[in-house]
Amino acid sequence: MRLKFIAPLMPTLVEKPPEGDGWIHEVKFDGYRSQLIIDDHGTRIYTRNGHDWTAKYRDLVKEAKSLGAESAIVDGEIIVLNDAGLSNFSELRKAITRRQHDLYFVGFDLLHLNDHDLRDMALEERREILASIIEPGGRIQFSEPLPGDAKAIFHLVDQAGLEGMVSKRRDSKYRSGPSTNWLKAKCxxxxxxxxxxxxxxxxxxxxxxxxxxxxxxxxxxxxxxxxxxxxxxxxxxxxxxxxxxxxxxxxxxxxxxxxxxxxxxxxxxxxxxxxxxxxxxxxxxxxxxxxxxx
Structure with a gap:
């Protein structure tokens, strides 16, 4: 079966991150939102608008074998890291054309796995499954949750020179298009x-x-x-x-x-x-x- 690209869920921009225990907080990466699809027809990587950029990401396509999935759809971001270990958008275009080995795919949501549509599951459960299939240390990585209070996290993200943070409702389902279940606070x-x-x-x-x-x-x-x-x-x-x-x-x-x-x-x-x-x-x-x- 050939899996189709799923239009991404788009977070809503807010001034401050939400408080409370009902949210998971992650770094907002400075890269290209992308979707990794694995099925009987091989591995493909799409841009957030659904354009097939598999040919541009040859090394990451090979790396996707490490996931060990028969079929999967992973929502994530393709990034390049600078010397400080932070994602660097200005270097990304150069890396796509000349330095494939510098590219990373950071997965933050799992929409499909081995013939199962996971979009109606709670975000927290989808992320637990995703974390379990990503091997640490590779160029396909898991977007780890940031521990602590939202205000303190935002302060640290700002001090570190990062673009911002994304807060997601732990119990939310995945629905394409603009959503208030995911909120992005930018620095x-x-x-x-x-x-x-x-x-x-x-x-x-x-x-x-x-x-x-x-x-x-x-x-x-x-x-x-x-x-x-x-x-x-x-x-x-x-x-x-x-x-x-x-x-x-x-x-x-x-x-x-x-x-x-x-x-x-x-x-x-x-x-x-x-x-x-x-x-x-x-x-x-x-x-x-x-x-x-x-």
Whole structure:
């Protein structure tokens, strides 16, 4: 029998993880959500949208034999680890094309095993079975639960520089699509970006359009939540540095600026572009102007 890809359960983003004993907490890995399927037709790995990426993950497909299952569907994440042992999204694409041996599949749920559909079982039971078929030390790993109080776990996850954590109801069934049975709480980080312009429309929040420093790649917008004094200073700086729109960008009610204004932006960690972002501060770029004899 050829098993079909099952659309994944998608967690709901929340500000804080839920408290109480009814939840299992796990690290939110910074990688590609993937589904590993084993059946009579071999082993396949799909992206979260159901695209067959088996050919890209040849080493992990071979490793899947270690599970010893006749048939299985495992929900998980494909990651690459950095020197500190943390998942590193920026290295992932390079590893897929050039460093297959650096890839890991971290399994966190088991939807099917040996001709049995497990989706109506409680999450805790599904995970116990999954843990029992994954041999420690290999490149297919089990996403271990994080012990302790949710608030303390979130603090440690943040301090460790991880993307966030996922909390799952112990007794929940697996249902495809968005769900509040799984909640993800993400950590924030502050980084500097180049200011491209400011969008201001009457009756709407103002926001800053930001670009990656060095490349000029547009990464998204950040709400301007500065106090009145800093806001007025920003408007003046923007007017004094008025410039033309970057190539290919057309936005109504936007005042574009010349390069040279750097914004400190608070945003969700582990995203390619800005999400839930706010401008915290800004400054003019310092240009090195060495004097003779320095």
């Amino acid at each position: 924030y980080q502050i980084e500097e970006f180049e200011l491209l312009g400011v969008a201001r429309e009457p009756g709407k929040p103002a926001f800053a359009l930001m670009a990656e420093r060095g490349t000029g790649r547009y990464v998204g917008s950040a709400f301007i939540t500065l106090n009145r004094e800093m806001r007025e200073r920003l408007w003046k700086r923007v007017q004094d540095h008025a410039g033309a729109a970057p190539k290919g960008m057309k936005r109504p009610a936007t005042q574009w600026v010349k390069p040279g204004i750097i914004g400190r932006v608070k945003h969700l960690r582990g995203e390619e572009d800005l999400r839930h972002a706010s401008l915290q501060d800004f400054r003019e770029e310092e240009h090195a102007n060495p004097k003779k004899g320095d």
